[in-house]
Amino acid sequence: MxxxxxxxxxxxxxxxxxxxxxxxxxxxxxxxxxxxxxxxxxxxxxxxxxxxxxxxxxxxxxxxxxxxxxxxxxxxxxxxxxxxxxxxxxxxxxxxxxxxxxxxxxxxxxxxxxxxxxxxxxxxxxxxxxxxxxxxxxxxxxxxxxxxxxxxxxxxxxxxxxxxxxxxxxxxxxxxxxxxxMIAVKTIHVTFDGTTSHAGAAPHLGRSALDACELMNVGVNYLREHVIQEARLQYAYLDTGGTAPNVVQDHAKLIYGVRAPRIYQAEEILKRVIQCAEGATLMTGTGVRIEPRMGYSxxxxxxxxxxxxxxxxxxxxxxxxxxxxxxxxxxxxxxxxxxxxxxxxxxxxxxxxxxxxxxxxxxxxxxxxxxxxxxxxxxxxxxxxxxxxxxxxxxxxxxxxxxxxxxxxxxxxxxxxxxxxxxxxxxxxxxxxxxxxxxxxxxxxxxxxxxxxxxxxxxxxxxxxxxxx
Ligand SMILES: [Zn+2]
Structure with a gap:
């Protein structure tokens, strides 16, 4: 046959x-x-x-x-x-x-x-x-x-x-x-925890989780120049901390994805992305929680x-x-x-x-x-x-x-x-x-x-x- x-x-x-x-x-x-x-x-x-x-x-x-x-x-x-x-x-x-x-x-x-x-x-x-x-x-x-x-x-x-x-x-x-x-990808959820406060009357008492997100993003945007060319760094806001500008945001959350030709490269770059998050906590007096999510080799x-x-x-x-x-x-x-x-x-x-x-x-x-x-x-x-x-x-x-x-x-x-x-x-x-x-x-x-x-x-x-x- x-x-x-x-x-x-x-x-x-x-x-x-x-x-x-x-x-x-x-x-x-x-x-x-x-x-x-x-x-x-x-x-x-x-x-x-x-x-x-x-x-x-x-x-x-x-x-x-x-x-x-x-x-x-x-x-x-x-x-x-x-x-x-x-x-x-x-x-x-x-x-x-x-x-x-x-x-x-x-x-x-x-x-x-x-x-x-x-x-x-x-x-x-x-x-x-x-x-x-x-x-x-x-x-x-x-x-x-x-x-x-x-x-x-x-x-x-x-x-x-x-x-x-x-x-x-x-x-x-x-x-x-x-x-x-095809390239590899790895994503994390980044949650910043801050302290609420009246943004007008007592801003000095607030520690903004939203500020931490933005400073982290600035850090990562500078990082882009110093990674391998084939890498892709992407993020989106999952939580902006609320809709009131007069309340200092005590919570905010990002999702970050790093793509690179090999999974170990994506993991190495992701470590540096996490360092940007840690740097943002120092600048803002907030805390951060990192949760590993999906990853494809x-x-x-x-x-x-x-x-x-x-x-x-x-x-x-x-x-x-x-x-x-x-x-x-x-x-x-x-x-x-x-x-x-x-x-x-x-x-x-x-x-x-x-x-x-x-x-x-x-x-x-x-x-x-x-x-x-x-x-x-x-x-x-x-x-x-x-x-x-x-x-x-x-x-x-x-x-x-x-x-x-x-x-x-x-x-x-x-x-x-x-x-x-x-x-x-x-x-x-x-x-x-x-x-x-x-x-x-x-x-x-x-x-x-x-x-x-x-x-x-x-x-x-x-x-x-x-x-x-
Ligand atoms: Zn498909």
Whole structure:
């Protein structure tokens, strides 16, 4: 039996059912840690397929792990299913129009992300059943990627300890397995405690927590010049201490986030941010409490695993777009503003050559599938909790288009296209690729040779969970 043929046949058979699941999750559009219906639906279909499901993983209500089979190789897939606030959009409608009564939308395409991983898990499981090969399929139900993601906690709690590799993907506007890295992030809550007082009659008795916030921010703004260029320092006010200028504010709170290419770099810079907070307390006579919040490690490809995924991607190829898909994509890109349009043109230029710009602009869906080349390195200045998985088990990620070329991330464009036939074709393609990669590993476990050694070599074999600590 040809592996490619098996995967194609199974995935095509599952297609209608999977698109229905996708439509439901897309419509639920539940935000981080509130994905009750979405996670319940995924658990239900996994159980019906014969997976054993464990819920409330790491103490998170909407996180779960589903397993089938036993022994090795044990292959994992990551499912996400959280939506984003403010990004509701009618499915397949190319002009901004939120769904009536809905505020949230799948503007990062996580509805598709979770369902493609489901296709891959079902396909891999059915392959084990059919061939009687030994192995295990694990579907990780990863809640709240857009909030305080659960993957670092799963990594901390040893949920990947017996997993030989993980295949992941993310909806995108281009296709391929590339040597792309994403930066790490770590956030803290900073709460200043002061003393209230009449700001007019007795200001000398007050110690302002709001002043402390502002002085801390001044300090951090000077710090920016003296950190590595790739770092990002971001803050927001969570509490400004009240609305009355005639009351000295005795409480105020900030959230700070530091992003850097490696998690240890983010941690080092964060220590200096905390020193700015401490300096502000000296200047204002206030106290400060620091609470570590979310943290995601840097994302990198495990080359051995990425090559397996890339080979599968080359065999499956890009999604099979129809003429209607091209027309719909064009209707969406017609709505791009001038900056978005020039970003798209630059992307087409890089990918297809400027001489094909006009032609591709008329049919703006990616038809290429990039193969893995470790020498071609890219850095994305976004973050993902997939990084923490990569620290503890060999992990490779894939991009497949679920939207037009240049579709901005976290946008109504993404919500609208993910909910259309374009999103369906993209997720089906991603599901087939990850399914085929798993099947290849089950057929020849030797493909993973050197993957763990590579991971240990690149991480020092050390993982420190950046979440809440
Ligand atoms: Zn995402």
């Amino acid at each position: 040809k592996e490619l043929e098996f995967v194609e046949t199974e995935a095509e058979e599952l297609k209608a059912f999977m698109f229905e699941i996708h439509r439901k999750i897309w419509e639920y559009a539940e935000i981080s840690d509130g994905e009750f219906e979405s996670s319940e639906l995924l658990c239900q279909v996994l159980e019906e397929e014969g997976f054993s499901v464990r819920k409330n993983v790491c103490g998170r209500t909407t996180a779960f792990i589903a397993e089938f089979g036993e022994g090795h190789p044990a292959v994992g897939f990551l499912g996400e299913y959280d939506a984003l606030p403010g990004l509701s959009q009618e499915a397949g409608y190319p002009i901004k129009r939120p769904v009536e009564g809905a505020a949230c939308g799948h503007g990062c395409g996580h509805s598709a992300l979770g369902v493609a991983s489901l296709i891959a898990a079902f396909t891999a499981k059915r392959y084990l059943e059919k061939t009687g090969e030994s192995g295990k399929v694990i579907y990780y139900g990863c809640c709240a990627e857009e909030g305080e993601g659960v993957k670092p906690l799963m990594a901390r709690d040893g949920e990947f300890e017996d997993t030989d590799c993980v295949f992941a993907w993310h909806p995108a506007s281009v296709n391929g397995v590339t040597n792309t890295e 840097d994302v990198f490809q495990n080359f051995v695993t990425a090559r397996i995924l890339s080979d599968a991607a080359q065999e499956i190829g890009a999604p099979g777009w129809t003429e209607e898909d091209y027309q719909l994509a064009k209707a969406f890109t017609d709505q791009y503003n001038s900056v978005q349009k020039s970003e798209m043109e630059a992307l087409i230029g890089r990918r297809y050559g400027t001489e094909r710009l006009k032609e591709v602009e008329e049919r703006p869906l990616d038809t290429k599938m990039d193969g893995f080349d470790e020498k071609q390195h890219f850095m994305i200045y976004g973050c993902s909790d997939v990084g923490d998985v990569g620290y503890v088990t060999p992990t490779a990620s894939l991009s497949v288009a679920t939207g037009a070329l240049g579709t901005p991330g976290h946008s109504w464009f993404m919500t609208g296209m993910t909910g259309s036939s374009i999103g369906e074709k993209g997720l089906l393609c991603a599901g087939k690729i990850m399914g085929l990669a798993a099947v290849k590993v089950f057929k020849d476990p030797g493909l993973l040779k050197g993957a763990q050694e590579e991971r240990i070599g690149r991480t020092g074999g050390i993982y420190k969970c950046p979440m809440y600590g």
